[in-house]
Amino acid sequence: MSGKEAQRLKKLKATDLAPWATSFWVVHRKPAQAPFVYNVLRVSIDKKLERRLKRYVKAQVQDREFRLEPYDFSNADPGESLLTLDADTTDFTKVRDAIGQGFDNPRAKSHAELLGSFAYVVLFEKDGEHLYAWSKINTLNSPRKAVRTKTLYFQDQKLVDVEDEEVFMIDPRFDFFVFAGTTFIASKSAFESSMNFREGMKAKSRELLEEFASMAFLSDVEPIRAYVGENQHHLRKLAAIKNAGYYSSPTYIERLMRVCRDEGWNLKIEGGKIVVEEETMDLLLKLLNNDRLRSPINDEVFDSSAKKAVSQPGAGA
Incomplete structure (x- = not known):
């Protein structure tokens, strides 16, 4: 792992997002087979939601300590690690370029325009710096799921039907972040399905x-x-x-x-x-x-795809 990823994560953790502008985008992906085309819609959000989204980033990344590991096809889904990858090697460049068109993108005007979304992206930006936070829409945060399960809200001392509220569900955890040219991956499976790594x-x-x-x-x-x-x-x-x-x-x-x-x-x-x-x-x-290994302690032979070279005493001296 080169030092640049560690330095970028350190900078991200130390950044006060409070004054950063925040925008919310839903992503549509088509066709059904690669190569995919990504279109985005701007979604208006209020100041309260802006603050909540910044709290999500703070809780998930800025307030925690992580090991950094380079992304590899054989990595397990990270727990206390973040997998890193050059941002320009993924389909995210297409999404970034679409968002970069700014006000040339249409604004979402109806709940129906949100229902078929593939993912959503929160963009935080200030003085030419950008932090993108991606979350793939799945069965748990799909607006269609909320309607099908008949979620109810208690507002003004009464239960309110979700269909009357036109709900859009968001997850407090993002799948990956893109900052300063590096992708920091929190969910490997969601990242791979989102970014066409199959x-x-x-x-x-x-x-x-x-x-x-x-x-x-x-x-x-x-x-x-x-x-x-x-x-x-x-x-x-x-x-x-x-x-x-x-x-x-x-x-x-x-x-x-x-x-x-x-x-x-x-x-x-x-x-x-x-x-x-x-x-x-x-x-x-x-x-x-090279997945069959032998323990030098008890001479046991076992299979393991997770390999990390162990430095030998005096190596590099």
Whole structure:
């Protein structure tokens, strides 16, 4: 992790958002398949809501301590961490550019214009600086959900039907923030579904299988292609293998085959190639991503996709 993300987060945490202008935008995404087009509508909000939105940012990010980790396809959903990614590598640039058109965007004039929203974005800005806070609309904060569940409000000493109030639900937690060129991700799953990262995983998978075919250390790549298909878990695994890049070293592949024979692991190796079989596909993908590890404490062997190199004593001295 480079220091720039840490410095940007430090600056964000220290920023007093009280004097920053606040605007609220709903996002519509179309068509159903990528590449997506994003349109935005301006939504008028009152001063009370502005203050509440700033409190949400303060509670979620500014008043908490986080570890920063670079985003990777294999990351788990962060808890006490924020995942970081260059903001220009995501679909958010399309949303940012749409919001950047400012008053050229239409203003939402009816509740019906909010019902089909894909997400909403709160923009805080001052003196040329911008903080974007994104929340994907899901079943919990969908305005349609509020209508279907017959939510009632107690106002002026009486219950009020939600249909009379034309409710729009918001969540006190945002999925990710974009500030000073960095995306800070609080919900990995929501980020990936919002920013079209499934297509990114599919592209990585295609590139990887093409490399496998050219390297010729596997008997056949087509069974892998059929096994992975459109399955998001399997696509994520191939994308992680591509990013880690262990397979690109001939020495790594040679040692992988030797260790499989020595340890009695079930990969079939014939004629200097790994035979790709459906029944050992999961093991093959784990080993290509170096997911089988041994504890130096009790010599136990276990599978883990979460790998963080441990500094050796005296390293870098």
